[in-house]
Amino acid sequence: MEPSIDVTLLAQLTISQASTAKPLTTFHLFRNLPQEIRLQIWEExxxxxxxxYIEPYRALTNICDRVWSNKNIEDDFESQGFFAPEDPSQKNLMQNFGxxxxxxxxxxLLVCKESHEVASKFYTQTFTPSTIWxxxxxxxxxxDAQTSYDIYWDKVAIAHLGKAKVERVAIGFCDSVPLHDVPWTLNKRLLQPDEIEEPFWIDILSxxxxxxxxxxxxxxxxGGDKGDLTLMEFCDVYTSLEYYSxxxxxxxxxxxxxxxxGLDEDFGEEVKDIYASWGNARQNGLEKCPGYHSWDLPSIQFKTLTTNFRCExxxxxxxxxxxxxxxxxxEGVEKARPITRESLRRCRRRSLRRSRDLAKRRINYMKNYKPRTSSISYGAHQLRKDLKRISY
Known part of the structure; x- marks a missing residue:
């Protein structure tokens, strides 16, 4: 007859071992799992x-392209130049930008073949050349604001972006602008700039x-890492960090x-202007965006762009x-904290500690004097008994 096993004791022993064990950092039996479970793990x-974040750069296509420099030219260069006649053959010069x-x-995508197949269902190499997953x-x-401005004025080519399947687009604006000036700057730079006939953002969406x-x-x-960016609800991150600290x-x-x-109300007015400018553009026509009459106005949101580290x-x-x-x-007055079992234990230990200290002081006091009566001796003996009881 097999000896009986105490299931409760075995469960407690297992839980105790699990609580003292070190956390697992590797799992060598992953390949032995069923394929359906492995695929679900890869997807999770x-x-x-x-x-x-996308920025244009010059793609090196031949040996002569190596003399090209990506260094920006000063803004006053245009004031010292002149306008040359338009030459259609020169338009191909910008096509090397990618x-x-x-x-x-x-x-x-780089772990193994199986994980690559799962990730490839969600991520594709988009744009031209196809280097961005x-x-x-x-x-x-x-x-960002500078890239959008350069693309609009044909300083760099962007034709390779127009056919990409993109559902969400973020346009940067108001770089180094105080927060209270954001609504006004948004209206002047993005919605209705003086030097642009149609609203800037409509051309960007096209x-x-x-x-x-x-x-x-x-x-x-x-000035941080452009590869570690996130969009969060519109706020001043630096002011909020100082406030919550x-x-x-x-x-x-x-x-x-x-x-x-107040900022939300100001941006509400800007959204109304966006809808109004969209209606005017549909009514007047936009030659740069053929077929725009069938396009619907996208959902417009205001966000703050920062790094993931600062967001955390x-x-x-x-x-x-x-x-x-x-x-x-x-009113800023501290509330009464709820009484928990742990707080009761702390109060009991504190009370016993104080009683023990008081008993020790009374015994030491009586040791310094000779007992004159039997009652004093009896009192010292009783205090020793109390101290022993408190210690247990």
Whole structure:
């Protein structure tokens, strides 16, 4: 007869061993899993939405292209030049420009053949030349303010972007502009600039065959890695970090909410102007965008462009601030903390410690004096018994 096994004891032993074991960093039996499970794991390991920053560069096609320099020419160069007659044959000079991105390809494309097949269902090599891995249903194409301006004035060619399947486009604006001047600058530089006949953003959307979402991004001039970008709800990241780093103050919080509400109202007016300019463009016609009458106005959102690292810092600071705020009332007065089992244990240990210290002091006091009566001796003996009971 086999000995009986205490299932409860075995379960407790297993849980104890699991709690003391080191966390696993490798799993050598992955290849032994069924293929269906492996494919699901690869798909779950795909990265989330990315912001793919695109900038033009000159593609080297022959040995003579090596003398080309990507260094920018000073702005006053145009004032010292002259206008030459238009030569159609010279338009091919810009066709050597191609898009370049600082965003790294998803790691699953380089792990193994099986992971590459899974990732290739979501990511394709987009644009020309096909060097940028892009997922049209989750990624966002980002053009900064200077690149958009250069493309509009035909300083660089962008014809290779027009046929790409892109659903989300982010246009940068207001680089190094104070936050309170953003709505006015947006209207002057993007919506209705004086030197452009039609609204700037309509021409930009035509490059991508009018995507579903247009995100107007407030650029933070951080000079960081262009491959580590993210779009978040519109706010001043630096001011928010400073705000959440301080102690909770109801008055300062109210002031911050009022400032944000004022910006939301200003941007609401800008959205109305966008819809109005879109209607005027459809009515007047736009030769640069053939077939635009069948295009619908995309969803327009205002975002802040920053790095993933700074976005994580802001989220952690905001979480710590909200936890501190939960301990205070609306007037900034600390609330009574809830009584938990752990707090009761701490109070009991503190009370026993104080009783033990008091008993020791009383015994030491009596040891310094000779007992004159039997009652004093009996009192010292009773204190020793109390101390022994408290110790247990």
């Amino acid at each position: 390991a795909l990265p989330g939405p990315r912001v793919v 898009p370049r991105s600082h965003s790294t390809p998803p790691a699953l 892009f997922a049209s249903d989750r990624d966002t194409v980002y053009l 490059w991508f065959s009018f995507p579903r979402t247009l995100e107007i991004a407030y650029e933070l001039n951080e 301080r102690d909770y103050d109801p008055q300062r919080e109210k002031q911050m909410y009022d400032d944000q509400r 810092l802001l989220e952690k600071a905001q979480m710590a601030y909200e936890n501190e705020k939960a301990l205070f009332g609306s």
